[in-house]
Amino acid sequence: MTPPPARRRRSGAEGSAPARSLPRRGAVRRAQAITTYGVGALIAVDHESFVVSGLDGADEHWNADEAPRVYERRLARVLDVEHFRLPPASDDSSKDGLRVRRFPLMHSCPECNELRRHRDFNPPPSKSVCGTCEADLVPSRFVIACEAGHLDEFPYWHWVHRAAGRGTSTAGSCGGTLTLRASGRSSSLRSIRVSCSCGSVPEVSMEGSFRRSALKDLGLRCRGTRPWLGTSVPADSCGLTPRTLQRGSSAVWQPVLKSALSIPPWSDGRADPLTPYWDQLRKLSSRAEVEMCLKFAFGGECPVPLDEVMELLAAEQEEDADSDKAPTFDHRYRALRNKEYERLRAGNDERERSRKEQFICETPLGDPAALDGLGVTGPMLVKKLREVRALKAFTRLTDPDSTTETDEAALSSARLNWLPAMEVRGEGVFLRLAENPLAAWEKLAAVTGRAERICRAHQHVMEQRASDPTRVQPSPATPRMVLLHTLAHVLINEWSLDAGYPAAALRERLYSDEEMAGLLIYTATSDSAGSLGGLVAQGEPERLAASIRSAIRRTSWCSADPLCVEAEASGIDGTNLAACHACVMLPETSCEHNNILLDRALLVGTPEDPHLGFFANILAH
Incomplete structure (x- = not known):
């Protein structure tokens, strides 16, 4: 770096x-x-x-x-780029x-206690030491950020001089030098003292600087600075009220990651030479026009046979989101997931594919009758998969799942035709919930009531955090989604104990809407834990049935019960019900929804209503 x-x-x-x-x-x-x-x-x-x-x-x-x-x-088509x-x-x-x-540029010296910009300490080239004391400089612990993704220095001068009532445009005009020291009495903000040598204001502590209205009370608005793109301040300020954050806080940066599995006909790499020409090819309507375009583009023979090019174009059109209007990003991304679900159900036999194939999905050889009565069906062994995870943008202060696209901070000042991404390979197990038992369970009043409580809490959080609440998408918290999500978590916990995989090496991928009810648990990691074959073995019907029974029985009791199972709300802003770190929560890298929208009562029931759980029959035997 x-x-x-x-x-x-x-x-x-x-x-x-x-x-x-x-x-x-x-x-x-x-x-x-x-x-x-x-x-x-x-x-x-x-x-x-x-x-x-x-x-x-x-x-x-x-x-x-x-x-x-x-x-x-x-x-790439969903994210409107050419490649990664x-x-x-x-x-x-x-x-x-x-x-x-x-960044931040504001530093303090632990010897002389001066607080100023890094260059004002006159450090030697390529070093960060005080030019006078030769002590290592300490970067400011505090920064400010707004929900539009802007980042700036903490306004120490305004904070010290707030009692004097000076205007925001006179920052630094007193001619004094700021100092920062720790009283040593405690580690609280009250012990961090800032003063100015001008003598017109008393020494103040940092206590209260994290209040939501702290900077608003100073009359400060976000200046719209983007230090990752340069140091210049834009002419038009953002206007939002920034908030104070610890420099190392997770709220300072949250990635907006989008991913896709490589599925046929795109999973063998044959289409890669066509990457620069897809936009042109999609505009053509006949086979002859496509053939002529390819000959012109490659100066002769195309490396991809024309029949395969036509097959790829047909696959693209099939995956287009059905909409009379221009499809939004959410529609296009949902269409991407729908096609993955179809392919996971259909499979992709290894015996019929080349060695370059990056997606191998087969039906287990065991007797599917082992799963009868469990409410689970259609397991598939994903022996080989490739996932591409792209960094689309990032957010500050707010979780990416609760923001609109307008709140996402850009990775560059000029639009690029690519995005940074990581490529991971692994294996996994795909399974579905049985349609008839699921449809009957979803109609239970107690089930819909619990899911509606989670949905309302999540919708409120999204609207509260979004800059434009009218553009917030509906919460995905339906009964089947919460059920699938919680089931994925308990299976990951079970397989981390039974199959020897660390929970952080397993990931979930949920497929939930009115026509989908499936989940994929896979080991798409960049290390050797991704393709050892141990996870695929868990998908054989006999072993899968034993895993589900064990996971449900283990989940029926939490060390935090009865508080956990009787909780009226838990998690971030009440977006969980019966879910805590002692029962179903996972490392955040394993979860698609940052450990929210969970409720194990929908799996195992409650003491008052044991039949509420979709898998309650397992506990009855």
Whole structure:
């Protein structure tokens, strides 16, 4: 990982510009560049702090060997890009890495206690020490952010001078020097003291700076700064009221990740040479026009047979969302999931495919009668799968699932035809809920009542956090969705104990609407835990039946009961019911919905109503 080049450039031999030799600061894994330290995220390296730079110029400085292109046509079409790129590795042998910028710029010296911008300490080149005391500088613990994704320095001068009633436009005009010290009495904000040498205001503590209205009371509005894209302040301020955050808080950066499984006919890589020409090909209506376009594009013979090109075009049109109006992103992404569900049900036999095939899904050899009476049907063994996860954007202060697209912060100032992504391979088990028992269970008044409570709480949270509540999509919390989600969690917990996989190495993928009721549990990881074959073995009917029975019995009791099962609301803003970390919650990387929309009572019932649970018959035997 390297910071952006300095503004002054020295001349090399014979007056030519020298090759860039940028200082390195730490290292991150490729997966972290998508999920943890992506564009716009703050990263601490030793005693320094940086923000990961945007993608402007990445085409030039990302080495093609270290950041190769990744193709997944279905996901690229939904995200309106041409291709994806793996983030560059940032180990000792890498030629470049992720670019970063120093942020926050406000630092304090633990020796002289001065609080000022980093450059005002006159540190030596490539070092972060006080030019006077030679002590390591400490980046500001506090930053401010708004729900539009902007990020800025904490306004220390305004905070100290708030009692003097000075206007916001006179920041720093007193001529004094700010100091920051810790009283040492406690670790609370009250012990962090800020003062100004101008002598016109008393020393104040940081207590109260995290209140929602703290900066609004100072008359401050968000300036719209985007330090990951540059240091300049836009002419038009954002206007939202920013909030104070700890520099290391998870609320400072939340990735907006979108993913797709590679399924036929796109899963063997044959369509990759056609990537730059899809937009042109989709506009053509006849086979002859497609053939002529391909001959012109490739200057002769196309590397993909014409019959296969026509098959791929037909598959694209089939996956288009059915809508009279222009389909929204949510419609297109839902259509992507629908096609995956169809393919997982239909399977893809390995004996009929080439070695390059990246999706192998087969029916188990065991007797399906082992699952009779459990309410589960149609298990499929996904022996081979490939998933592409792309970083679409990021949010601040709000969870990505509760925001509209207008609240997402961009990864670059100029639109790019690609996005950073990671490519993972693994295996999994797909299963469905039996339609007749599910339809009867969904009509129970007690079931719909519990799901409606979760739905109302989730809808309220989304509307409260969105900048435009009228554009918020309806909550997905239906009875079958909550049931599928909770079942996926308890199976992951069960298989982490029985099959030896860590829970963090397993992931869920839910397929839920009026016509879908399935889930995929898979091991799409970038390490060796992804394809050892142990998870596929859990999908054989006899073993799957035993796993479901064991998981349901284990879930029927929580160490936090009776408080857990009798809870009127739990989780973030009441978006769970009977669910806690002692029973069904997972590592957040394993869950599609950040551990919300869960209720184990819909699986096993409650002491007052044991028949509420979809799997209550398992506990009765």
